[in-house]
Amino acid sequence: MTAYIFYFGKVSALTGKEKEQIDLPETVTDISSLRQWADSRFQAEGEFLNPKIRIAINGKILPDSSMLEQIDEIAFLPPVGGG
Amino acid sequence: MTAYIFYFGKVSALTGKEKEQIDLPETVTDISSLRQWADSRFQAEGEFLNPKIRIAINGKILPDSSMLEQIDEIAFLPPVGGG
Amino acid sequence: MIDVSESKIDASAALKAFEADLNGAGAIVSFTGRVRETSKQERIETLRLQAYNPMTVDGIAQAVSRAKERWSLMDVHICHRIGHIAPGETIVFVATASAHRRDAFEAADYIMDYLKTQAIFWKQEITTCGRQTWIEPREQDYEDNARWD
């Protein structure tokens, strides 16, 4: 499963990059396992498991229980705020 | 006692004029008697006695008990509001 | 800056001048009040505004002082038109500036409530049919103003 991933805001400080295209391993089946995968990949010591970081799949924020199918785009969204 | 009098807002609908210069009679000694004088002069049926019409003497709003001395300018101020 | 005059108000130019004078203000709120086209189904020909200076300007200056005591403001700018004002034209422009936005919002709101209910102005509406009516604040205006007591 190839996905385009965005690491927004302070998440990019954990990853050292703001986006990448990557083949996800088969162990990544839902949002929970996506969080686990990212956390160990970037040695983030649980930061990716923090519910304050929301996850959008194909432009829609989804709960941790959501299964991952037909993913084009993943985004990690830390707390937002503009203005 | 000669005074310059302004009749603002809806008060001018009672007087038919917005200002005048006039010699006040000697019976006008305080703000109460000024109200009485204006009310009978313009046959206003008590409109000038309404406390919602405030009276300014020389640019300062004064209570009905105030004595009138050294008057240059009198203004009758009905309820205000701009914007 | 407080300006009460018969000159037309250009809200956009007034905002530009206000912003140009500010150093470091993060938040700027402006309010523009304009003459409506109709009143109770009748077309408005003109709105006439009377003031009584220096009482009018002094009263506004005191309201600005109270606002500056109550909120942390960098600047306040008020333009209020008097004389005859056509529909669509601007009667009043208020701008406030502060470091954080709540101060600017509340101060602009407060100053508008003052102008609507306590500032020394009288408003006469003249319709195209010739009806002339002196307009007093609405009950809602007095209630809005009482929020600050």
Next chain:
Amino acid sequence: MIDVSESKIDASAALKAFEADLNGAGAIVSFTGRVRETSKQERIETLRLQAYNPMTVDGIAQAVSRAKERWSLMDVHICHRIGHIAPGETIVFVATASAHRRDAFEAADYIMDYLKTQAIFWKQEITTCGRQTWIEPREQDYEDNARWD
């Protein structure tokens, strides 16, 4: 009109365009938010704003819809800048128009609270010394936003 782009925002021109399009609106409120010169005594070099479209614009459009259900509004106009923004430049411009002023005031206030705490943006402050910090909403911003629940 919702505009999220890297183009510079001219608040005065935006207010002019907004007012020109309005027929019969008595009350217009605008808010301009600008980048401050300093943060914790350090000079700011630039503020960087990220968005994630279409999510960002869709979210703002939904907030405008909620505002239009809640208040009687004639029009709403929002410009939000993204990319690198220099001190003194405008990050956000919001304008609201209504027949009576409370609607325009409250809707502008509501929309700003949404933009500050819920809109899909991320803000990075870069100081002249090179310190880079991702900025999250202040506790006060969340409290302000909770007023509308």
